[in-house]
Amino acid sequence: MxxxxxxxxxxxxxxxxxxxxxxxxxxxxxxxxxxxxxxxxxxxxxxxxxxxxxxxxxxxxxxxxxxxxxxxxxxxxxxxxxxxxxxHNPEQLLEAFRTLDSEGHGYLTKEHISTLMTQDGEPFTQDELDEMLEIAIDPHTQTVPYEYYINQLMHEPVGEENNIYALADRIEAEKPPPPPPPKRMSEYLREAENLM
Incomplete structure (x- = not known):
């Protein structure tokens, strides 16, 4: 068999x-x-x-x-x-997290999500909560930025970036610097006066 x-x-x-x-x-x-x-x-x-x-x-x-x-x-x-x-598509998960994030921060605190998961609905055990938080918590902010968490559930990072937060950090570091702010007309006039 x-x-x-x-x-x-x-x-x-x-x-x-x-x-x-x-x-x-x-x-x-x-x-x-x-x-x-x-x-x-x-x-x-x-x-x-x-x-x-x-x-x-x-x-x-x-x-x-x-x-x-x-x-x-x-x-x-x-x-x-x-x-x-x-x-459980990403849009449904995102909508659920946004509902929990009543102030629209884009993240939930570790304490808030712990309370939700252990006291409301069908509560998680401490082991279940620990397993979830191990993946969901951003190691830098100690919060659950839920868009990153959903991406981590749906896509596995490859290579040295073993989690979605490392990937996000690399992408952020590779961003080009912002363009200089646009000049005001008065600055152009001053430059023109200096050339004369």
């Missing part, structure tokens, strides 16, 4: 699927494209998502191997998790 599972083709179609598959492979200790269902929450949170325990249970029910209870094959995990993440 393991040999048959190993032969199931699992096409990787985009960057999101590649990230999911790479996270999955970390927990595929036998190298047979199968993991223990107890690793699902860790994998999903490791790619930056923040599902509740109830959502994790729904995922397990949907993708657990009925012939080998307690295990999940990559061929079931990858399309299901990819679809869930894709359904």
């Amino acid at each position: 393991d040999d048959e599972e190993e032969e199931i083709p699992v096409p990787i179609n985009n960057d999101l699927e590649r990230r999911i598959a790479e996270a999955f492979e970390v927990f595929d200790h036998a190298g047979n494209k199968t993991i223990d269902v107890r690793e699902i929450a860790t994998i999903i949170r490791g790619i930056g998502c923040c599902p509740s325990e109830a959502e994790i249970q729904e995922i397990i029910v949907a993708i657990e191997n009925p012939e080998k209870p307690g295990s999940v094959h990559l061929s079931k995990f990858l399309p299901h998790v990819s679809q869930i993440i894709s359904e």
